[in-house]
Amino acid sequence: MGSRTIHETANSVWFEVAGMTLDAAVGFVFIALSVASLYLLVAIGLSIVFGSLKYVNMAHGVLYLGGAYIGLLIASSEEYGGLLSEYGAIGLDLGFVAALILTPIIIFVLGVAMERFLAKPFYDRDLLDQLLVTFGVLIAAQELFAIVFGRTGTIYPRPDWLSGAISLPVIGTPPGLSAASTIRVLVVTLTLLLIAVIFAFFKYTDYGLAVRAGTEDSEMAEMLGIRVGRPFLLIFAIGAAYAGVAGVLGGSLFNVTNSIGMEIIIPSLVIVIMGGVGSLRGTVVGSLLAGLVFAVATVVEPSMTNASIYLLAIVVLTIRPSGIYPSAKIGQ
Amino acid sequence: MSTDNVQPDVEDESSLLSLDTWDRIKHTERFIFLISVGFVLTFSYLFSRAPVVSDVTQGYHGLTITILIWSIFALGFNLLLGQTGLLSFGHAMFFGTASYATALFSIHVFNEPLTIVLVGVLSAIAIGAVAALILLRLHTVYFAIVALAIGQFLYFLASSPLEGITKGINGLTVSRTPLLGLIDLDHRYSGILGELFVNNSYLFVGAFFVAVVMFITRIRKSPYGLIFKAIRENETRASFVGLDVWRYKFVAFLLSGGIAGLAGSLLTLNKQLAIVDRLYWSISGDVVVMAVLGGLGTLAGPVIGAFVWFYFQGIVNGLPTLGDYWLLMLAVSFTAVVWAYPDGIWGMITSLTQELREPKTLAAKVKTRVAGGSSAEESDGGER
Numbered sequence: 001m002g003s004r005t006i007h008e009t010a011n012s013v014w015f016e017v018a019g020m021t022l023d024a025a026v027g028f029v030f031i032a033l034s035v036a037s038l039y040l041l042v043a044i045g046l047s048i049v050f051g052s053l054k055y056v057n058m059a060h061g062v063l064y065l066g067g068a069y070i071g072l073l074i075a076s077s078e079e080y081g082g083l084l085s086e087y088g089a090i091g092l093d094l095g096f097v098a099a100l101i102l103t104p105i106i107i108f109v110l111g112v113a114m115e116r117f118l119a120k121p122f123y124d125r126d127l128l129d130q131l132l133v134t135f136g137v138l139i140a141a142q143e144l145f146a147i148v149f150g151r152t153g154t155i156y157p158r159p160d161w162l163s164g165a166i167s168l169p170v171i172g173t174p175p176g177l178s179a180a181s182t183i184r185v186l187v188v189t190l191t192l193l194l195i196a197v198i199f200a201f202f203k204y205t206d207y208g209l210a211v212r213a214g215t216e217d218s219e220m221a222e223m224l225g226i227r228v229g230r231p232f233l234l235i236f237a238i239g240a241a242y243a244g245v246a247g248v249l250g251g252s253l254f255n256v257t258n259s260i261g262m263e264i265i266i267p268s269l270v271i272v273i274m275g276g277v278g279s280l281r282g283t284v285v286g287s288l289l290a291g292l293v294f295a296v297a298t299v300v301e302p303s304m305t306n307a308s309i310y311l312l313a314i315v316v317l318t319i320r321p322s323g324i325y326p327s328a329k330i331g332q
Numbered sequence: 333m334s335t336d337n338v339q340p341d342v343e344d345e346s347s348l349l350s351l352d353t354w355d356r357i358k359h360t361e362r363f364i365f366l367i368s369v370g371f372v373l374t375f376s377y378l379f380s381r382a383p384v385v386s387d388v389t390q391g392y393h394g395l396t397i398t399i400l401i402w403s404i405f406a407l408g409f410n411l412l413l414g415q416t417g418l419l420s421f422g423h424a425m426f427f428g429t430a431s432y433a434t435a436l437f438s439i440h441v442f443n444e445p446l447t448i449v450l451v452g453v454l455s456a457i458a459i460g461a462v463a464a465l466i467l468l469r470l471h472t473v474y475f476a477i478v479a480l481a482i483g484q485f486l487y488f489l490a491s492s493p494l495e496g497i498t499k500g501i502n503g504l505t506v507s508r509t510p511l512l513g514l515i516d517l518d519h520r521y522s523g524i525l526g527e528l529f530v531n532n533s534y535l536f537v538g539a540f541f542v543a544v545v546m547f548i549t550r551i552r553k554s555p556y557g558l559i560f561k562a563i564r565e566n567e568t569r570a571s572f573v574g575l576d577v578w579r580y581k582f583v584a585f586l587l588s589g590g591i592a593g594l595a596g597s598l599l600t601l602n603k604q605l606a607i608v609d610r611l612y613w614s615i616s617g618d619v620v621v622m623a624v625l626g627g628l629g630t631l632a633g634p635v636i637g638a639f640v641w642f643y644f645q646g647i648v649n650g651l652p653t654l655g656d657y658w659l660l661m662l663a664v665s666f667t668a669v670v671w672a673y674p675d676g677i678w679g680m681i682t683s684l685t686q687e688l689r690e691p692k693t694l695a696a697k698v699k700t701r702v703a704g705g706s707s708a709e710e711s712d713g714g715e716r
Contacts, residue, residue, distance in 0.1 A: 056473045121671075127472045128419045129670060132624060136667030139617065143660040266613065270481045273474055303492035310485035314466060317478055321469040 027181075028295055034184040034253065036291025037191035041246035043268040043275075043283050044198060045239020051278025052215040053232055055119050056127055058134035058269070061261030062141040063114070063240045067107050067247020068256045069149060075099035075248075076157045081150020096159050096252070100190075103248050104241040111240020115233050138261055146258035156252035158183065187249045194242060195284065201238070202280070207231045215278070270313045276323030285324055289316075351689070361549055364631065368545040372400070372538035377528050393530050395646045399638055400534075400541045401598045406622040406634030407544055408591025413620075414629030415557065416584040417564030421476045421616050422483030423592050425463065426456040428611030429486065430593030435504040435606035436497070443509045445517060445536065449597040456593020457586050459486075464585045468578055480613060487611035503607035506600055511536065537598055544591055545631065551587070552631075560584050592619075621666045627676030636677050 046060050072078065075098065077091035084090055092098075118137060122130050162183045202208040207230075213221040214228030221228050250264065271290055275282025290309045297308040304311075316324065357363050376396040405427060412418050433455030438448045463482050467475055490498045498504065510516050517533045520526060529535055551557040559580050562570045571577045600606045609615070618641065626637025644658040669676055675683070 128417075128476070129674070131419065131473055131476055132620070133667055133670045135617070135620070136663055136670060139621075140660055140663035140667060143657075143663055147656055147660065262613070266480060266484060269477045273477050277474075301493070303495070304488075306491075307485050307488035307493065310481045310488065313478070313481045314485060317470070318466050 028299065030181070030184040030188060031298065032291040032295035033288075034187045034291075035294045036287045037187050038246050038250045038253065038264070039268055039271055039290055040284060040287035041191055041194065041242045041249070042264050043271045043287055044195065044280065045236075045242050046265075046268055047272045047275070047278065047280060047283040048198075048235055048239050049119075050272060051280075052211055052235065053119070053123060054127070055123060056130050056134070056269075057119065058131060058265055059114065059118060059137040059141070060134075060239075060243055060268070061138050061265030063107050063111060063243035064247045064250065064264045065142065065145060065258070065261035066110060067103050067244030068251035068260060069145060069247075070106055070244070071099040071103040071248035071251055072154060072156060072256055074102050078154055080148075080154070081152055082146065083148050085150065096156070096162065096248075099248050100245065104244045107244025107247070108237045108241040110244075111237035112233060114240065115236040119236065138265065142258050142261050149258065151258060153255040153257040155255045156248075158252060162186070162252070183252060187253065190245070190249070194245065198238070198242075199280065201235075207234055211235050267309050270310065274313045274316050274323055276325040279323070279325040282323055282325035361546070361553065364549050365542070365546055368542045372541055373528060375400070376530060376534055381527060392646060393534070395642055397534055397537050397602055398599075398646075399642045400537045401595050401602065402619070402622065402638040402642065403635040404541055404544050404598065405592050405595035405619055406626070406638045407548055407631070408588050408595065409619045410623045410628060410630075410634045411548060411551070411591065412584055412588035413623060414633075415552070415564065416560045416581060416588075417567075418581065418585070419472070419476045419620075420467075420479040420585075420588075421613070421620065422463075422479030422481070423589075423619055424611050424613060424615035425459060425479075425483040425486050426589040426592035427596035427599075427615055427619075428483075428490070428608070429459045430456040430596035431600045431606040431610045432490065432498060432504070434597040434600045435506050438506045439504060443507065445509065445511045445601055448506075449540075449594065449601060452597025452600070453590050453593045456596065457590045460586045460589030460593075461582075463589075464582050468581050468585065480616065483611065483616055484613055487608065487613070490611055491608045498606075498608055500608050503605045506604045506606065508601070508604060533602060537602065540594065540598060544594065548591075548631065556580075556583075621662065625662070625666050625669055625676055627678030628674070630676075630678050633676050633678040640677065 042060065042064055045063075046057060049055050049057050049060075073091045074094050075091070075096050077089045077093040079085070079089050094102075118134070122133060163181070202212065210221065210226050210228060210231040213224075213226060214232060218228050246264070250260070254260075267290065271286040272283055274289075275284070275286030289312060293308045293312045294305060297305045320326065376393055379396050380392040405423075408426075409420070409423050412420055412423075430452035434448045434452035437443075437451040442448075463479070466482070467479055470478055491500055508517055511532070515532055517536055518531060520531050521529060529538075551560075559570070559575060562573075562575070563577055563580055563584075567577055570580075596610060599610070622637035622641045623634045624637070625640060626635065627633025641662065644662050648658045648661075649655050673680065
C-alpha cells in the first residue's frame with residue numbers, strides 16, 4: 001500500500017522537477033502507454049466479438065472484474081468485507097506472477113461458459129436486447145461481488161521487484177528507462193505481446209481464417225464445411241482471457257472495487273466505437289489515442305483527466321461518425 | 333388499470349356488453365386523465381398512511397414524491413426507447429443538466445418554483461439539441477454508447493473542472509420560495525387534505541405528473557406520434573415513404589430530454605439540492621431498468637417500474653438480511669425480463685387479464701394464479 005502511494009507521488013514529482021527532460025518524457029510515454037494498454041486489453045475482446053459475431057457484450061466488464069478479484073485471491077491473502085468478513089484472510093498467496101498466469105486460464109473457462117449460456121442465445125436477437133441483457137448481467141455481477149467481497153476497495157500488494165524503476169538482471173536499469181516504473185513497463189510489454197499474438201492468430205492460423213470467413217459470410221462458410229461455431233467460441237474466450245489479464249494488471253495499477261467492471265467497460269466500448277467496429281487496428285489506434293489524451297491531460301490540466309477520453313470520442317465521432325477505420329475487415 | 337383486474341371478475345356473471353364498453357373507454361384520453369388524477373390523489377395516502385396489514389411503508393410520504401418524479405423521468409425515457417426505438421444510455425445528461433440549471437438559476441437570477449423548473453426544462457432541451465447533432469447520425473448500439481459517453485463527459489466536466497460552479501459532490505442548495513409568490517409549497521394541510529396530500533409540494537409534483545401523462549398520451553394518439561412508431565418499426569421504410577426521419581427523431585429526442593429535464597428540475601426543487609451524481613451513468617442505468625422492467629412502450633409500465641425500483645430501494649433495502657440483496661434482485665429480474673419477457677410487468681398484468689377473460693382457460697388460470705398470484709398482486713399495488 002505504501003509503495004503504491006510513493007510510486008504515484010514519485011511520478012508527479014518527476015514532472016514538476018524535471019520539466020521536459022528525457023526522464024520525464026519517458027515516464028510520460030509509459031503512463032500514456034500503460035493506460036492505453038489496459039483499455040486495449042479489454043477493448044480488443046469487445047471489438048472482436050462485436051465485429052465478428054455482431055454481439056455487443058457489456059458483460060465483458062464482468063470478466064475484467066472477475067479477473068481482478070480472482071487474481072487478488074491467487075496473488076495474496078486479504079481480509080474482505082461482505083459475506084467473507086467472517087472468514088478472516090482469504091487467498092492462496094501465490095504471488096503476482098502466479099496470478100498473472102492462472103487468472104487468464106480461469107477467465108478463459110468463464111468466457112467459454114459466457115459464450116454458451118449468455119451470448120449464444122442472443123446472437124440472432126436485436127442489438128439493443130443484447131446491450132440491455134448484458135447490462136443487466138453486469139449490474140447483477142457487480143452487486144454479487146459487492147455482497148461477497150464488500151464495497152470497500154482492495155489494493156494489490158506490489159512485490160518489491162515490481163516497485164520503482166525497472167532493473168534487468170544483467171544490464172541493470174536500461175538507459176533512458178529510469179523514469180518508467182516496472183509495473184508500467186510490464187503492462188506495456190505484456191500488452192504488446194498479447195496484441196501481436198492476436199494479430200498472428202488472425203493472419204496465420206486456420207482458426208483465425210475460419211473466424212474471418214465466418215465474419216464475411218457465416219452461412220457460406222458453413223456451406224463450405226467450416227464449423228464456424230467453434231472458432232467463434234475460441235475467439236470469444238480468448239477475448240475473455242485478455243480481459244482477465246487486464247483485470248490483474250489494472251487491479252495492480254489502480255484499486256479493486258466492485259464497480260470497476262462498469263468503470264472499465266464504458267471507456268472500452270467508447271474506444272471500440274471510436275476505432276470503428278470490427279477493426280482491430282482501429283481499436284489499437286483508439287486505445288493509443290485515449291492513453292495519449294489521458295496522459296496529456298494529467299500533465300496539462302489534471303482536472304480534465306477523466307473527461308478527456310470522452311471528449312476525444314465525441315470529437316472523433318463528430319468528424320467521423322463511423323469511427324477511425326470505418327469499413328475495415330476483422331483481423332486488420 | 334386496477335379496475336382492469338377487477339373487471340374480469342365481475343364479467344363472470346354479467347354480459348359481454350360491460351367488457352366491450354370497458355375496452356372502448358379504457359383507451360380514451362378522458363379515462364386516462366381521470367385515472368392519473370385519481371392515482372395522484374390517492375397514491376400518497378394508500379402508500380404511506382392508509383391502515384394496511386403491514387406497516388413497512390408507513391410514513392414514507394417523501395418516497396411517494398420521489399416515485400412520482402422518477403415516473404416522469406421514466407415516462408420521458410420511454411418516449412424515446414418505447415416509442416421511437418432509440419436506446420439512450422445517457423439520459424442522466426438531461427436529468428443532471430436540468431438539475432444544475434434549476435439550482436444555478438435560483439441562486440443567481442430569480443427563485444420561483446415554476447420559473448426555475450421551466451429554466452431546467454429549457455436547459456435540458458438545449459443540451460439535447462447539441463447532443464442530437466452528434467447522436468442522431470448514429471444507430472442502435474452506437475447511439476446508446478455515444479450517449480453514454482456524452483453523459484460521462486458532462487459528469488466528469490461538472491465534477492472537477494467546473495467544481496467551482498457546481499460545488500461537486502457537496503452540491504448546490506436551493507432555498508424554497510412560494511409558488512408564484514403566493515402558495516407556500518411546504519404548507520402542511522390538516523384534516524382530510526392533510527391525510528391525502530400532506531403538503532403542497534406533493535400536489536405541485538402531482539400536477540406535473542398528470543400533465544406529463546396527458547402530454548405523452550396526446551403524442552401517442554397523434555399522427556405525429558404514429559410516425560415515431562413507424563420509425564421504431566422500420567426506419568428505412570419510413571424514409572422511403574417520404575418522411576424526414578432525422579427531423580422526427582430530433583423532435584422525439586428533444587421531447588424525451590425535456591421531460592427527463594423536468595424530472596431533474598423537480599427533484600432539485602424537492603430535495604433542495606443539486607449534486608453531481610445526477611449526471612453519473614448510474615442514473616441513466618436506473619431509468620433504463622425502470623422503464624424496461626415496468627414495460628416498454630406503455631404508459632403504466634414506466635410508472636410501475638419506478639414504483640418497483642423505489643419500493644426495493646426504499647423499503648426492501650431496510651429489511652434485515654434481505655435488504656442487502658435489493659439491487660441484485662432488481663438486476664436479476666431486469667435481466668430475466670429482457671431475456672424472456674420483453675413486455676415487462678405491465679405486459680404480464682395485461683396478458684394475465686386477457687387470460688382471465690377466456691372462460692375456457694379459467695381452470696388453467698386457477699393453477700397459474702396459485703403460482704403467480706403473489707407477484708401479480710404486488711405489481712397491482714405498484715400501479716396504484
